[in-house]
Amino acid sequence: MTELDVATLQRRLVAFAAARNWEPYHTPKNLVAALSVEASELVEIFQWLTPEESARVMDDPKRAPRVRDEVADVLAYLLQLCDVLGVDVLAALDAKIDRNEGRFPVPE
Amino acid sequence: MTELDVATLQRRLVAFAAARNWEPYHTPKNLVAALSVEASELVEIFQWLTPEESARVMDDPKRAPRVRDEVADVLAYLLQLCDVLGVDVLAALDAKIDRNEGRFPVPE
Amino acid sequence: MTELDVATLQRRLVAFAAARNWEPYHTPKNLVAALSVEASELVEIFQWLTPEESARVMDDPKRAPRVRDEVADVLAYLLQLCDVLGVDVLAALDAKIDRNEGRFPVPE
Amino acid sequence: MTELDVATLQRRLVAFAAARNWEPYHTPKNLVAALSVEASELVEIFQWLTPEESARVMDDPKRAPRVRDEVADVLAYLLQLCDVLGVDVLAALDAKIDRNEGRFPVPE
Numbered sequence: 001m002t003e004l005d006v007a008t009l010q011r012r013l014v015a016f017a018a019a020r021n022w023e024p025y026h027t028p029k030n031l032v033a034a035l036s037v038e039a040s041e042l043v044e045i046f047q048w049l050t051p052e053e054s055a056r057v058m059d060d061p062k063r064a065p066r067v068r069d070e071v072a073d074v075l076a077y078l079l080q081l082c083d084v085l086g087v088d089v090l091a092a093l094d095a096k097i098d099r100n101e102g103r104f105p106v107p108e
Numbered sequence: 109m110t111e112l113d114v115a116t117l118q119r120r121l122v123a124f125a126a127a128r129n130w131e132p133y134h135t136p137k138n139l140v141a142a143l144s145v146e147a148s149e150l151v152e153i154f155q156w157l158t159p160e161e162s163a164r165v166m167d168d169p170k171r172a173p174r175v176r177d178e179v180a181d182v183l184a185y186l187l188q189l190c191d192v193l194g195v196d197v198l199a200a201l202d203a204k205i206d207r208n209e210g211r212f213p214v215p216e
Numbered sequence: 217m218t219e220l221d222v223a224t225l226q227r228r229l230v231a232f233a234a235a236r237n238w239e240p241y242h243t244p245k246n247l248v249a250a251l252s253v254e255a256s257e258l259v260e261i262f263q264w265l266t267p268e269e270s271a272r273v274m275d276d277p278k279r280a281p282r283v284r285d286e287v288a289d290v291l292a293y294l295l296q297l298c299d300v301l302g303v304d305v306l307a308a309l310d311a312k313i314d315r316n317e318g319r320f321p322v323p324e
Numbered sequence: 325m326t327e328l329d330v331a332t333l334q335r336r337l338v339a340f341a342a343a344r345n346w347e348p349y350h351t352p353k354n355l356v357a358a359l360s361v362e363a364s365e366l367v368e369i370f371q372w373l374t375p376e377e378s379a380r381v382m383d384d385p386k387r388a389p390r391v392r393d394e395v396a397d398v399l400a401y402l403l404q405l406c407d408v409l410g411v412d413v414l415a416a417l418d419a420k421i422d423r424n425e426g427r428f429p430v431p432e
Contacts, residue, residue, distance in 0.1 A: 298395060
């Protein structure tokens with residue numbers, strides 16, 4: 001089995017867009033819009049579900065593949081955005097968790 | 109230097125929420141809402157910028173840390189969502205790129 | 217010609233949902249999610265357009281009806297939300313403009 | 325009491341932006357982004373609430389004014405968008421309800 005990692009997937013996405021000459025469209029402004037649209041397509045799957053139904057969504061053979069598809073799209077645009085911005089998204093998240101540990105102390 | 113990877117960050121996020129008893133709030137429905145809200149906070153940074161200004165956003169000492177912060181938040185909620193859903197987000201993206209290669213052939 | 221007004225359209229939307237027994241789905245939480253999804257469908261139309269192309273969108277016979285459709289959907293969910301919340305949206309906007317006149321004085 | 329109507333509020337918003345020279349920023353592309361950001365600020369208020377808590381949100385003295393503020397912002401950007409697009413939003417919604425009556429017949 002090939003081990004998947006973020007850097008490899010990000011390179012693949014960048015090569016995919018370059019081969020299709022999509023780079024002129026991939027301004028940070030356009031990519032954040034596309035990211036938010038994909039996040040909303042995920043919301044759309046859940047919008048009329050109760051909390052309980054939402055917890056069982058992956059048991060639903062119609063909705064489960066849509067969910068997998070949309071989480072993939074969110075990650076795809078996030079990685080393409082971070083590529084054009086030159087941001088290391090894993091380092092950004094690591095730093096954010098560090099800061100949040102200070103902001104939200106564990107209750108005793 | 110510690111090598112950062114998605115699985116480690118995801119475990120750290122899950123432990124962080126568990127230590128603060130936030131799990132009851134972390135239904136898939138609530139997490140997709142939170143993810144879309146964070147994606148919109150990223151859009152907010154760019155909403156009045158021209159395409160050219162958006163391309164230089166990381167040179168702006170006020171906006172650059174906000175961008176890093178919001179991409180971290182998007183990834184944080186995406187990983188927490190995938191944890192509660194039992195979805196492997198890297199595998200989902202890998203499969204999606206495979207499918208897109210069929211859907212969007214490279215122009216000759 | 218019938219004069220259209222917000223109150224009449226709002227009553228029509230509420231009656232429409234009631235006749236179909238959709239009220240249990242129309243919690244404020246679900247309606248704000250639906251509203252944000254419709255706003256994103258509007259963003260989707262514009263996401264890859266330049267500012268100049270976006271200014272000419274209503275000249276495009278494919279996009280123009282989609283735009284009209286999505287602005288209608290945004291207003292529909294906004295009015296249904298305000299109905300369940302008991303909020304007078306026109307009064308809320310009027311009050312907001314008054315406050316903004318204080319916050320953003322006209323430059324001399 | 326002054327009777328509030330959409331056309332008057334829309335004219336007031338347009339004059340407000342013109343007096344501050346904000347028109348260059350008000351491309352359709354930017355206005356739909358701003359609209360979606362405001363819709364998400366509304367989602368943010370509700371994201372961790374249960375359906376039951378969401379139904380009582382206007383009884384909460386902290387959240388109620390935020391809700392009124394955000395619904396006003398959504399309507400403000402929707403009306404400014406429709407102004408630059410030359411779309412009559414009330415007519416668009418009226419036509420949409422007509423179409424929906426055909427698409428979703430009342431169950432007998």
